[in-house]
Amino acid sequence: MEKQMVKQIELDWSKGKIINDEFFPEDKLGRVKYATFLTKLLASQGFDKSRDDVDQKRNYVLNLNSEWGAGKTYFLKRWSEDIKDYYPVVYVDAWKKDYSDDPLMTVISSIIEQLRKQAGKDKESPEFKVPRKLIGLLKAAAPGIGRGLFKRYVGIDPVMIMNADDDNESLGEISTDENGKPIDMSFAASEAVKYLIDEHDAKSAAIESLKKSVFEWVGAVVSLKKKELPAFIFIDELDRCRPSYAVEMLETIKHIFDIKGVVFVIATDTEQLQHAVKAVYGEGFNANMYLGRFFNSRYSLKSPNLENFLEVHCDVNKLSGDYLRDLNVEVLPFNEDAKITLRNISVVLNAFTVSARTAIQIADRIVATISNMPKGSKVDILMLTILLCIKDKDSNLFDEIVSGEFERHIQNGEKDKLIYLNDFLSNYIPNIYHNSK
Known part of the structure; x- marks a missing residue:
């Protein structure tokens, strides 16, 4: 068959x-x-x-x-x-x-x-x-039980031996039982090995028992x-x-x-x-x-298409024409269809090569900002997106821009030329993309 x-x-x-x-x-x-x-x-x-x-x-x-x-x-x-x-x-x-x-x-x-x-x-x-043998594999029980049993059967605390100096005096203090009688250290060592072998065999048996049960x-x-x-x-x-x-x-x-x-x-x-x-x-x-x-x-998992991804993870309805009219907030550029606005936001996010996690956070901040603006407000949603991306990439630059203290110059012959923000950003965004590649 x-x-x-x-x-x-x-x-x-x-x-x-x-x-x-x-x-x-x-x-x-x-x-x-x-x-x-x-x-x-x-x-x-x-x-x-x-x-x-x-x-x-x-x-x-x-x-x-x-x-x-x-x-x-x-x-x-x-x-x-x-x-x-x-x-x-x-x-x-x-x-x-x-x-x-x-x-x-x-x-x-x-x-x-x-x-x-x-x-x-x-x-x-x-x-x-x-399976009953599973108790032997419990992490919480093993260290204390192992040390206690070893001391009970061999007569020596293994931790004290490991912590002792190598000179004979310190070992001599440890290598006597509670009555002060000397302990044969070679016998103790062989018993320790035997204990470890028995423990290993028992754990192997417990693992096999567990596998069978699963x-x-x-x-x-x-x-x-x-x-x-x-x-x-x-x-x-x-x-x-x-x-x-x-x-x-x-x-x-x-x-x-x-x-x-x-x-x-x-x-x-x-x-x-x-x-x-x-x-x-x-x-x-x-x-x-x-x-x-x-x-x-x-x-x-391949990186998702950002527009579709954000549509799943953020409240896209709050970018629709109906919602904005109810708020009496004017968004530039205005689109009746919220998906078009989300697509524009995604273009900016892609230009700044932000991670999926950051994209969600920025989209949520945009929606929250618009939803809480006073009636009659106007906002450039693309500039808002750019500023939030800059805040993520370079918080100092963001502070300069929003405080009105942004100023950059380039050498033009013998004179300094003042660069306006829009010219600066036209170079800044491609550089962000290039450096992330």
Whole structure:
């Protein structure tokens, strides 16, 4: 019998959708085609019946790279919600969970809760029991317990040995038991090695037990709800977490959750994540190479068309002719259609090469400024946009302009020539664009 290929799934984001009481509007950035493509890619990597039996299930980790404010979370939430109809899915907002200080428990608790609900089971369900061996992997318990047990069985506090000087006197004070009798340090060392080996073996067994349990939870959703492998686990907002937590999350996923039949999508602003890695390992550390170890591949969301992007993220109706007439505020240049005004704003923002995040902030300030102007006011909306862009790029220049103290000269032969603001800006804006390339 011929083995089935990966299911073809077409996602539809042409209408708005409510996800966990939050409204997500229609996809105006054309992102659904990327979600459809990545679903097929990850589904085929995680599980493919056309491969040999022993190789049908694989683990795969994709890094979805996009700067803050470019629609990454919208993309991830709509994508993860829509494929729940076909696959077991877990969505983790790492930033909202980094208070836990234990990435392993963050992911495990999310997996159990979300897969249990997708399987239609209650909290007492035997299919979703937690393995007892998991307690050995708890970050909070391990350091104190390890040190205490070592001292109990070997008779020496390992921290005191590490802190001691190398001379015999200081070691002699430590290497006696509570009754003052000498301890055989070579025996103690061999016991320490034995303890570490036993601990390593026990942790390895606990990890294997955990992997088995995770796949059993996935299997419960697949069998009970007639879904397919692989399971998708989405990790969002990792770049916004505390550096130590972000790094531990990556290492947890790499070393504990490399489970066949499970694929991970880790959404980050990769540049910001590299700063987090350097904060942990040092400024001279090769963060890009380090991150490359964790991901099978990287995919970047293209920068959106700014006009469409702003239409999604700002209150564009407050730029319409009807709204401006109600306010009795005159905007130059005036356009009845708010989208034309937004297009003009976008042209200026593109000229200054501002980031998606900054574009949203500037557009919101423009709308807020117009909405709060006194009746009968007039405002040049393009000059307002230019000034806000300059404020973002060069606050000192902005202060000079708005205070009326702007003055620039160029040498023209033997005389200084005064440059007016419009001439200055005609050169300033192209230079901004050129330097950002």
